Amino acid sequence: MKLIENWKLTLIGAWSVRLIALACLISAVPVFVSLVSPGLLGIDPIVFAALAVFVNALAIPARLIAQAGLSDMLREFRADDSGAVSRRSVGVLGTGGVALAAAVIFIGQWEGLRTSAYQDVVGVWTVCYGETKGVKPGDSHTKAECDQMLAQEIGRYEAALDRCLTADVPVGMKIALVSWTYNVGAGAACRSALVRKANAGDLVGACHELPRWNRAGGRVWRGLTNRRLSERNMCLEAIARAA
Template sequence: MKLIPNWKEVLTGSWSVLFIIAGLISLAGFFFALVTAEQLGWNPVWFATAAASFQALALPARLLLQAGLRRFREDTSGAVSRRGVGVIAGSAIALSSAVGFVGQWEGLRTEAYRDIVGVWTVCYGETKGVQPGDSYTKAECDRMLAEEVASYEAQLDRCLTATVPVGMKIALVSWTYNVGPGAACRSTLVRKANAGDLVGACHELPRWNRAGGRVIRGLTNRRASERTMCLKSLEAAA
C-alpha cells in the first residue's frame, strides 16, 4: 500500500478526525471525574496522574469539539440538516451537564429491579429490554445514560421546534427521559414552548409529578429542580 504524498496534511486537516479525537478526550475526562482509583483497581498515584492529564486536555478538546461541530453543521455537501445534531448531543459540555443532572435524579442501580409501577429497570432508570437478573457495571451504565440522553433529545426535537437555551433544553430532556417522548410531545408544555411562551412552558413542569396516579415526592422535587434550571437559563439568556 502506497500513501499519498500529502497524507499528513490530509489527516491533520480533517475536521472529522479531530472531532472524534476531541470527543474521546472529553469523554475520558468525564469518565475520570465519575470514578475513583479504588473502583478501577488502579494505583492512586497512576490514577491521579491520568485524571489530571485528561482533565487538563478536556477544555481544549471541548473547544475543538465545538469548533468541529460548527463546521459539521455548516457543511452542506452531505445534506446534513442543522437540526440533525441536538444542542446537548452536539456539545461535550452540555452532554456532561445533562448526564449529571439526569443521573442524580434517576439514581444508579446496577442490578435489575422493579420500579414504583412494577416495570423492570436498571442503571439510571433504563427500562428498554430489561429483564430480571440483568446486571451492568457503572461504566456501562454511564455510557448507556449518555447514549439515552442524546436519543431522548433527538426524539424531543421532532416536536419541539422552538429554539431554547441550553439549560432549558437540559431540563426538558430530563423531563422527557422521565415521562417519555410520546407524552412530552403531546403536552401543553411543548405547545406553549413552540408558541413562544417559554416561561409558561417551564411552569408546566411541576404538573408532571405523578406515577401510577399518585403524587410522588421524588417527582415533585425533580420537577421543581427542572423548573428552576429552566427559568434560570431563560433569565441568563435575557
C-alpha cells in the same frame, strides 16, 4: 454575575482549572520562602538559597502553564454561544461534550443508579438508570457503562423532543425539558401545553408548566414534585442567563 451551570463539573474535571491552581500554588511558594529568614527556619543559608532558586525556577513554567490554560479557557468562553436563545439547540445534547455530561448528571440523580439487575415494582428486570431493554437476571455494569447507556437514551429522547419542539431554547432549558421528557415520555411531552407555549415563544410560561407534571397513577408523588421544581429552576435560570 452568576456561576456557570456546570461549574462543579468544570471545577473538578477541567485541566485548565487544575493547571491554574497548581501554578498559583507553585508561584506562591517562592514568595513565602523569600520573606522568611533562614535562621527562623533552621536551614543552612546555602540550602535556603538553593531552595529559593529552585522554586523560583519552577514558577517560570508554572506561569506559562497558567497563561496558556487561562487563554484557552477564555477563548472557549468567548466562542461558546450555547446559552443564546437566538440559536435553536437541536441535538445539542446528542452531540456529546459538556452539555451531555451535565444532562447525564442532572437526569441520573433523579433516576437513581443500581449497577446490578433487579426487578422493578411490576417485575421487569432493570439496571443502571432504569434501563430495561435486554436486561437479564445477574446482569451487572460499572457506573461508567451506566452513564454511557443513559447518555445514549438522552440522545434518543432529545431527538424525539426535537421533532415537536421548534422553539429556540438555551441549553440549560433543553436539559430540563429532556429530563422531563425522559420521565413522562416523548408522546406526552409533544402533546403538552408546555411545548405549545414554548413554540409560541412563551419560554417562561413553558418552564412554569413543569410542576404540573407531578402525578403518577392519579396521585401526587413527592419525588416527582421535587424533580419538577428542580427542572423548572434550571429552565428559568437558563432563560435568565441567556437574556
